[in-house]
Amino acid sequence: DAKTTQPTSMDCAEGRAANLPCNHSTISGNEYVYWYRQIHSQGPQYIIHGLKNNETNEMASLIITEDRKSSTLILPHATLRDTAVYYCIVRANFGNEKLTFGTGTRLTIIP
Amino acid sequence: DVKVTQSSRYLVKRTGEKVFLECVQDMDHENMFWYRQDPGLGLRLIYFSYDVKMKEKGDIPEGYSVSREKKERFSLILESASTNQTSMYLCASSLPLLRVSSGANVLTFGAGSRLTVL
Numbered sequence: 001d002a003k004t005t006q007p008t009s010m011d012c013a014e015g016r017a018a019n020l021p022c023n024h025s026t027i028s029g030n031e032y033v034y035w036y037r038q039i040h041s042q043g044p045q046y047i048i049h050g051l052k053n054n055e056t057n058e059m060a061s062l063i064i065t066e067d068r069k070s071s072t073l074i075l076p077h078a079t080l081r082d083t084a085v086y087y088c089i090v091r092a093n094f095g096n097e098k099l100t101f102g103t104g105t106r107l108t109i110i111p
Numbered sequence: 112d113v114k115v116t117q118s119s120r121y122l123v124k125r126t127g128e129k130v131f132l133e134c135v136q137d138m139d140h141e142n143m144f145w146y147r148q149d150p151g152l153g154l155r156l157i158y159f160s161y162d163v164k165m166k167e168k169g170d171i172p173e174g175y176s177v178s179r180e181k182k183e184r185f186s187l188i189l190e191s192a193s194t195n196q197t198s199m200y201l202c203a204s205s206l207p208l209l210r211v212s213s214g215a216n217v218l219t220f221g222a223g224s225r226l227t228v229l
Binding site: 032034036041042043044045046049087091093094095097098099100101102103104 | 115142144146151152153154155156159161167169170201202203205207208209216217218219220221222223
């Protein structure tokens with residue numbers, strides 16, 4: 001699975017859009033981009049995933065660049081409950097069943 | 112609505128004790144995983160099981176073993192606990208890739224078990 005690079009930490013004002021970047025320059029054509037988040041003292045929770053088209057669900061939007069070498073997770077109206085560590089993961093949907101997490105981005109929402 | 116349950120939220124054990132961490136899922140998932148999480152190191156995979164009685168080592172299996180006698184239950188065993196095994200342990204489950212559509216190979220995690228070894 002391709003390696004990802006994320007900033008260690010970010011702050012965002014409450015009510016504003018939080019934009020979390022992820023670089024995955026070695027991504028291959030059959031690899032998806034997944035995002036999870038982990039709120040303090042809980043297990044990670046799935047947010048969204050995509051292959052090459054932008055995706056949106058009730059939690060967030062995922063924007064993937066045309067060359068697929070980077071992506072951005074957007075939380076449109078951040079609340080204090082969005083304070084968490086966000087993990088960007090790239091993996092294919094065949095072969096290796098194991099999922100590898102990096103250290104993620106610690107997002108702090110400021111009141 | 113609880114789907115992955117870890118039997119103990121907090122445990123305190125002594126060096127040399129045998130420790131069992133239990134995980135049960137009710138989603139009929141074939142895959143189950145044990146991770147540990149330490150500050151600055153993120154989540155690291157200890158062991159993975161893709162079926163009953165089947166297991167694969169993850170990135171850091173040393174000092175651990177696992178047991179999967181039933182599909183819904185995956186146990187992590189520390190044969191002789193050591194202080195460097197003090198950590199947060201997270202269990203997860205998922206469908207196998209072959210049964211996933213639209214790329215949604217999602218892991219569902221439990222709340223975690225925080226183990227302290229004195």
